Amino acid sequence: MTNDIYALMRDHVLTALRAIVPDLPDDIAARVEVTPTRDQAHGDMATNAAMVSSKAARQAPAKIAAGLVAYLGEAPGIAEAAVAGPGFVNLRLDPSAWRALIPAILRSGESYGDSRTGTGVKVNVEYVSANPTGPMHIGHCRGAVVGDALANLMAKAGFEVTKEYYINDAGAQVAALAWAAYWRYLQAIGTTLTEEEFSNEVPGGLQYRGEYLIPIGLALAAAHGTALATPDLGVAAPAGWIDLVRNFTIDAMMTEVRTDLAQLGVQQDIFSSERALVASGAADTTIDRLAADGLIYEGVLEPPKGKTPDDWEPRPQTLFRSTQFGDDVDRPLRKSDGSNTYFANDIAYHADKIGRGYDILIDVLGADHGGYVARMRAAVKALSGNKTKFEAVLCQIVHIMRDGAPVRMSKRAGSYVTLSDLLDEVGKDAVRFTMLTRNADAQMEFDLDKALAQTRDNPVFYVQYAHARCRSVLRAAAEQLPPASITETALAEVNLDSLDAEAEQTLIRRLASWPRTVDAAALAREPHRIAFFLYDLASDFHMLWNRGKDDATLRFLQQDQPERTLARLALVTATAVTIRSGLAVLGVTPVEEMR
RNA sequence: GCGCCCUUAGCUCAGUUGGAUAGAGCAACAGCCUUCUAAGCUGUGGGUCGGUGGUUCGAAUCCACCAGGGCGCGCCA
Structure with missing residues (x-):
C-alpha cells in the first residue's frame, strides 16, 4: 500500500487507458505520468496519458482524453476530470481524498515517503575515501x-544500500x-638533524x-624509545621501521577520520583497505582475469594531442x-617499471564490490x-559482463565565504582548513543542510555568516524553525487538551472536514508530494532535492x-472549537512528521524549540 | 587540441527527467508589528532560459554547431 496519492491516481489513469486502448504497449504505459499542476486553475493533477498513447492507439489525443474523462469522472476520490490544452486530462480531487492523507501520514510516522522503487536492488555507495594522510578538510x-545523504535517500526509496569507505592506504x-x-x-627523541637535512634523506623529499x-612522533617515541633510529639519532634504514611507522600512522589517522565522520553524523558500514587488497594479490588476479578475456596488451600510448608533457617519451606499459x-584511450594498469597503477588497484577493488553482488x-x-569515470565504467562493464552498473556522482568545489570574502584554504591561523574546525563553528546540522542546498555538480559558496543567520534566506534555520513552530503549537495544545487526545494515533482518527x-x-x-519527491530524487541521485522540498514545505x-496573524480564526488553537482545533493539530503534526522524515534523509537533527 | 560539466530575473539558485502563462530567496519599490514565537509578513515590478539551427502535438530540458566559464588529459591518488 502506497501513500503516494499521485501513484494511486496513476493506477486509475492506467486502468482507464487500458479500457480504451486494450493492447497498450508496456513502454507506452511506462511513459504515462500523473503530475501536480503548476497552476491550481488546471485542477490538482494532470496526466499526459492521451498524448503519449495517441500514436500506439492510432487515435487523436483529444479523443482518448475524452474517453479518459468519461471513465475517470466516475473514479473514487476524483471530483472532476476535464480535457485541456493539446490533450491533457486535468483532475480535481475530492477535498476528502486530500485530507485522507493526513491520517495516513500520522500512522506512517517518519517512514512516510518510504517507497519500494528500489526493492531488491543492491547498491553500494562509496564516499569520502580520502588518503589517510591527514585530518579531513x-x-x-x-x-x-552528499554520499551519506544519497545513501539515506536511496535506502528510503527501498534500495538495499551499503555505505562504504575505501581507505587509500597503499602507494x-x-x-x-x-x-x-x-x-x-x-624530533621527539631529540635528533640533531635539521628539517632540510632530513628532507634530503627522503625519497622525493x-x-x-x-x-x-x-x-604521532611522540607516541612512537614513547612506545619504541630510540630503537627506530641510528645510535646518533639519525635516519635508520627504512626496512627496519617503515612498515611499523606507516601502520601506526595510518591507524592513528583513520581514528581521527572516523572521529570527524562521527561528528559529521556519517556512519559507514564498511571500510575497505587498499593495502589489504594489494597484499592479497587481487590486482594481479584481476589483471589476469581481464587478460583471459583478451582485454590486456603491452603497448605505448600516444601523447595527448595539443599538450605533450615536456618529459614525454614513449614507453611500453x-x-x-x-x-x-x-x-x-586504453588505460595503463602497470607502470613502465612493472608496478601496478592506482587504477589497477581500484579496478581490483571494484571487482571485489562486484563480487559482493551489488547491482x-x-x-x-x-x-x-x-x-576517471569513463575508464572505471569501462572496467566495471568488462568485469561484470555488463551486469553491474557503475555511476559516479561528482562534487564540485566548495568556496568558504566569510564577510562576503572567500576564506583561504591556507594553514595560517584563522583560516578553515579542517572539517573539525568547520563543525566547531557552524555545527553538524548547518554544515550538512547547507552542503545539500546545491546540486552536487555545481560549484557552491558556503557562507559562514549565512549558515548561522536566523533569517529566511538561511534554509537550515527556516526549516528548523518550521519544525520548532509545529512543536510549539503542540506544546501549547497540551496545556489545553487532554494529552491522550493529541497523540499521533488519536489525531489520525479526528474529523478533518474543517480543513478547508x-x-x-x-x-x-x-x-502529498513527499513520496514522489523521494522517488524522483533517488532515481536522479540528487539528494539536494530533499533540501529544496523541505524549504518549500x-x-x-x-x-x-x-x-493567523491577519485572521485570528485561522490560528491553530481555537478555544471554543475543539473539533476544528484537533483537525488543525492533525495537520500540524503531519507537517512535523514529514519534516522529520526529510531531515532524517539529510542526516539533520530536528529541533524542538528555538529560544 | 580532445573529453566531461556548467551558462535561467540585478545577485544566489530551483525547475518534478519533454508538458500548459519558466519559479523561490536576496536586492528594489509600496504597505504592515497589542498576536499560537515579527528570529518577520503581504503586495508590486523584474526574463530573447548564452546564441543559431534541428527533432515533435509541445523544448529551459533532447540533438548539432558556435560563444563564454570550470575540471581533466601516460608511469599522482
Missing part, C-alpha cells in the same frame, strides 16, 4: 555529506606519510609537514582495452576525478502560520 566534507602517498611521521619521531603529526567499453556501484568523487482554508490545502498538497507552513 573541507574538500572532503561535501563528498561525505607513494602513504609512504611519504610514513617518512613525515618518522621525522616527527626523530619531505611532505606532510603539518603539525598534526607531532603527537600494460594496458587495458577500455576503448572497447566506451573510453577514449549498482556508485562512487561519490571530487570533480577533479571526472576524467486555501493555505491549509496548499500545505496538504505539499505533504517550511515556506507553506510559515505562510499558514502567518495567516
Whole structure:
C-alpha cells in the first residue's frame, strides 16, 4: 500500500487507458505520468496519458482524453476530470481524498515517503575515501555529506544500500606519510638533524609537514624509545621501521577520520583497505582475469594531442582495452617499471564490490576525478559482463565565504582548513543542510555568516524553525487538551472536514508530494532535492502560520472549537512528521524549540 | 587540441527527467508589528532560459554547431 496519492491516481489513469486502448504497449504505459499542476486553475493533477498513447492507439489525443474523462469522472476520490490544452486530462480531487492523507501520514510516522522503487536492488555507495594522510578538510566534507545523504535517500526509496569507505592506504602517498611521521619521531627523541637535512634523506623529499603529526612522533617515541633510529639519532634504514611507522600512522589517522565522520553524523558500514587488497594479490588476479578475456596488451600510448608533457617519451606499459567499453584511450594498469597503477588497484577493488553482488556501484568523487569515470565504467562493464552498473556522482568545489570574502584554504591561523574546525563553528546540522542546498555538480559558496543567520534566506534555520513552530503549537495544545487526545494515533482518527482554508490545502498538497519527491530524487541521485522540498514545505507552513496573524480564526488553537482545533493539530503534526522524515534523509537533527 | 560539466530575473539558485502563462530567496519599490514565537509578513515590478539551427502535438530540458566559464588529459591518488 502506497501513500503516494499521485501513484494511486496513476493506477486509475492506467486502468482507464487500458479500457480504451486494450493492447497498450508496456513502454507506452511506462511513459504515462500523473503530475501536480503548476497552476491550481488546471485542477490538482494532470496526466499526459492521451498524448503519449495517441500514436500506439492510432487515435487523436483529444479523443482518448475524452474517453479518459468519461471513465475517470466516475473514479473514487476524483471530483472532476476535464480535457485541456493539446490533450491533457486535468483532475480535481475530492477535498476528502486530500485530507485522507493526513491520517495516513500520522500512522506512517517518519517512514512516510518510504517507497519500494528500489526493492531488491543492491547498491553500494562509496564516499569520502580520502588518503589517510591527514585530518579531513573541507574538500572532503561535501563528498561525505552528499554520499551519506544519497545513501539515506536511496535506502528510503527501498534500495538495499551499503555505505562504504575505501581507505587509500597503499602507494607513494602513504609512504611519504610514513617518512613525515618518522621525522616527527626523530624530533621527539631529540635528533640533531635539521628539517632540510632530513628532507634530503627522503625519497622525493619531505611532505606532510603539518603539525598534526607531532603527537604521532611522540607516541612512537614513547612506545619504541630510540630503537627506530641510528645510535646518533639519525635516519635508520627504512626496512627496519617503515612498515611499523606507516601502520601506526595510518591507524592513528583513520581514528581521527572516523572521529570527524562521527561528528559529521556519517556512519559507514564498511571500510575497505587498499593495502589489504594489494597484499592479497587481487590486482594481479584481476589483471589476469581481464587478460583471459583478451582485454590486456603491452603497448605505448600516444601523447595527448595539443599538450605533450615536456618529459614525454614513449614507453611500453600494460594496458587495458577500455576503448572497447566506451573510453577514449586504453588505460595503463602497470607502470613502465612493472608496478601496478592506482587504477589497477581500484579496478581490483571494484571487482571485489562486484563480487559482493551489488547491482549498482556508485562512487561519490571530487570533480577533479571526472576524467576517471569513463575508464572505471569501462572496467566495471568488462568485469561484470555488463551486469553491474557503475555511476559516479561528482562534487564540485566548495568556496568558504566569510564577510562576503572567500576564506583561504591556507594553514595560517584563522583560516578553515579542517572539517573539525568547520563543525566547531557552524555545527553538524548547518554544515550538512547547507552542503545539500546545491546540486552536487555545481560549484557552491558556503557562507559562514549565512549558515548561522536566523533569517529566511538561511534554509537550515527556516526549516528548523518550521519544525520548532509545529512543536510549539503542540506544546501549547497540551496545556489545553487532554494529552491522550493529541497523540499521533488519536489525531489520525479526528474529523478533518474543517480543513478547508486555501493555505491549509496548499500545505496538504505539499505533504502529498513527499513520496514522489523521494522517488524522483533517488532515481536522479540528487539528494539536494530533499533540501529544496523541505524549504518549500517550511515556506507553506510559515505562510499558514502567518495567516493567523491577519485572521485570528485561522490560528491553530481555537478555544471554543475543539473539533476544528484537533483537525488543525492533525495537520500540524503531519507537517512535523514529514519534516522529520526529510531531515532524517539529510542526516539533520530536528529541533524542538528555538529560544 | 580532445573529453566531461556548467551558462535561467540585478545577485544566489530551483525547475518534478519533454508538458500548459519558466519559479523561490536576496536586492528594489509600496504597505504592515497589542498576536499560537515579527528570529518577520503581504503586495508590486523584474526574463530573447548564452546564441543559431534541428527533432515533435509541445523544448529551459533532447540533438548539432558556435560563444563564454570550470575540471581533466601516460608511469599522482
